[in-house]
Amino acid sequence: MAKSLRTFPGTLLLVGCGNMAGAMLDRWLAEGLDPARVAIVDPVAAPREGIAHHASLAEWQAAGGSADWVMLGMKPQQLGDVAADLAPQVGDDVHLLSILAGVSLADLAARFPDARAHVRILPNLAARIGAGVSAVASLGRTDDRAVAALLKPLGQVVPLADDSTMDLVTAFTGSxxxxxxxxxxxxxxxxxxxxxxxxxxxxxxxxxxxxxxxxxxxxxxxxxxxxxxxxxxxxxxxxxxxxxxxxxxxxxxxxxxxxxxxxxxxxxxxxxxxxx
Known part of the structure; x- marks a missing residue:
């Protein structure tokens, strides 16, 4: 069977790689995502072969870090500190993805005003085996085909017109x-x-x-x-x-x-x- 992410465009940075973000990443790697095009910023995440792993954003930046896609997967309470350090690297060619509970698209747009698109994703842990469900809503000039390519290997995808019901969806499918x-x-x-x-x-x-x-x-x-x-x-x-x-x-x-x-x-x- 052909692996769906062999030709995924661009590079990906994961800020935070705990249980949920890690399950998503492992599924993407299994579907052909090139580990050389992925970087992780997380001081405690388990290392993954072929992926650049940094303890902090400062370390990633010092290594010449840049990314076309950035996914926020840390604790929501860390958003302020992360945004202060990361926002300058999120320009108008970057898709900002977030799996942060409770953090709205409006919040993301306020923290990262220059991003090309803001995409809020609510997956669940069954994504690890491709049997999850992901609700998704976005703002901006979203590359819908590329977002769909990322989400399809995780399981069922439910597009939402906006993120007004996301808090309930977080409880309903995420939890x-x-x-x-x-x-x-x-x-x-x-x-x-x-x-x-x-x-x-x-x-x-x-x-x-x-x-x-x-x-x-x-x-x-x-x-x-x-x-x-x-x-x-x-x-x-x-x-x-x-x-x-x-x-x-x-x-x-x-x-x-x-x-x-x-x-x-x-x-x-x-x-x-x-x-x-």
């Missing part, structure tokens, strides 16, 4: 894998409490969630229709569903989970603005 992992972990723990071994409980829970999601993705039916195919009146499944559905408690719980994550994203954005 979502952690919530799903916790649900699987809790499901397995419940099985263990009721008599399964910890190994069997986790294996069965993982397979049950994985198979159910795969079936839903492959089906034209809504979740409720598939529920009805499993449950029968007065049966074992319905007995469990009665507990889950009582008083709308499950929807209420998930609403509170998403609200808390969304609101924290907004708080982080406010902190980043205050510390500029």
């Amino acid at each position: 979502g894998p952690a919530f799903v992992f916790r649900l699987i972990e809790s499901y397995a723990a419940a099985g263990e409490r009721l008599g399964l071994s910890s190994e069997d409980a986790l294996a069965l829970a993982t397979a049950t969630f994985g198979g159910s999601v795969a079936l839903l993705a492959d089906s034209a039916e809504k979740p409720g229709a598939l529920v009805a195919q499993v449950a029968s009146k007065g049966g074992t499944t319905q007995a469990g569903l009665d507990v889950l559905d009582e008083g709308g408690q499950l929807v209420a719980l998930m609403t509170n989970v998403l609200r808390a994550a969304r609101d924290r994203g907004r708080e982080l954005a406010d902190i980043a603005r205050r510390e500029s």
